[in-house]
Ligand SMILES: Nc1ncnc2c1ncn2[C@@H]1O[C@H](COP(=O)(O)OP(=O)(O)OP(=O)(O)O)[C@@H](O)[C@H]1O
């Protein structure tokens with residue numbers, strides 16, 4: 399029955415592609431999480447009236463974030479070819495997609511992180527200061543835990559964007575479900591492969607969304 | 621114990637300069653509950669935030685236990701802040717932490733070991749009456765309970781001073797009284813110095829020993845609560861006292877008793893401290909041949925004893941009235957003869 403509907407779909411190919419997509423997504427989500435939170439923190443802390451208030455640093459960070467957010471992902475991949483080659487030693491395969499994925503998504507996530515930090519009650523930060531907390535303590539014990547649900551729903555949105563980025567990266571040979579759909583499906587006119595890849599991607603997106611919603615809800619004690 | 625000298629804070633904005641705190645000097649003794657009262661915008665919050673330098677002073681010094689807070693570097697200031705507890709109008713608890721974890725937070729900051737934290741937090745939970753709620757989140761507590769957590773948290777590192785900025789302003793009258801009672805009991809038990817910011821005179825009346833009245837950044841009056849209540853000097857203080865017991869200051873109803881008849885006088889008697897407990901009227905009636913007609917009166921308890929006001933009409937022979945008034949005065953009760961104003 400399934401083989402009738404999807405005559406050209408080979409399951410081992412599908413699983414390999416799924417693995418590659420998950421690999422690219424998970425590693426790039428981790429990278430985005432780290433880089434995005436660092437950038438978001440920098441944006442937040444250097445803002446006027448905050449702990450490291452610094453107009454210049456804030457301006458520079460904001461500009462970098464805005465510029466990278468403005469570049470369409472497909473062009474970013476092309477722009478980053480030399481950098482990727484240097485960093486990863488190759489411009490093909492799932493690994494090669496990672497720098498572009500992370501650099502493409504981190505600025506977006508950084509803005510969400512900044513918003514999440516801004517939502518943290520100023521009074522609570524002040525209470526921590528009044529207890530003699532160091533900046534490090536305020537970051538790790540106040541800012542991060544108090545904004546955790548927003549940070550998680552932010553990374554969920556970003557992860558889903560990243561899944562579609564991996565599909566785009568597939569087109570230039572990064573592997574994964576996007577690559578499979580394009581090479582084996584589109585170019586050979588095997589539409590069933592395209593449909594199967596779509597179904598797999600949608601399922602992955604749903605799973606990420608579910609996990610994200612669940613975590614964010616469980617952690618929210620407000 | 622706390623000495624504040626010439627403390628000022630100027631906020632510079634694009635269009636103007638605001639003197640939020642203007643040359644304030646106050647000395648506060650150990651174990652004292654010191655109130656600061658003023659209307660909105662008087663600079664009370666700014667003042668209290670200058671004490672632990674959440675706001676940097678433009679001028680002046682704050683000395684706590686011989687340590688000049690204003691000259692400390694940031695590292696030393698942080699250490700010193702551990703000894704200055706603070707509670708807030710909106711509690712400012714971490715919603716992501718349970719009651720237990722919120723109270724443990726300042727101990728974590730101070731680097732107290734886990735087992736000691738546990739012991740100390742249990743002690744504090746007992747002290748503020750939250751036993752059984754250790755694992756609740758702030759969102760599951762009432763306002764009064766949240767403030768109890770705030771108080772426990774502020775006391776965690778055994779501070780010398782507790783700063784309270786409008787600590788009861790978000791609570792209903794009943795809960796306010798509970799929290800004030802708790803503060804008084806902590807003040808007595810731990811001999812803790814408390815600085816209490818408020819815009820409600822009854823908070824001052826209920827728990828403070830001394831009070832400073834602030835208006836437009838300046839302290840316009842300060843002294844024992846009882847003195848300020850009985851004889852407010854500044855306009856602001858008068859308005860606050862009046863707001864507390866409008867009846868006492870409403871003399872309109874008295875006018876029909878105030879006449880030019882020299883055989884009858886309306887007088888206002890001030891009882892302060894222990895005088896309020898004496899049976900003065902029967903004493904007077906036993907000694908002098910006068911009639912006393914009680915017009916209106918009230919009694920207000922404060923931390924330093926009660927004070928009361930009584931309006932009476934004394935009628936009789938003019939000479940005897942004068943003697944009576946002199947007698948009342950000599951017994952330590954203040955007398956004010958009400959003249960017809962119009
Ligand atoms: N960060 C700031 N920048 C500029 N002006 C400020 C700042 N903080 C306070 N002010 C000004 O200082 C004055 C005193 O403010 P403050 O908050 O100390 O008053 P308050 O007595 O606590 O009033 P409330 O009872 O409403 O809390 C106000 O005029 C206020 O506008």
Ligand SMILES: [Mg+2]
Pocket residue numbers: 664665666786
């Ligand atoms: Mg205020």
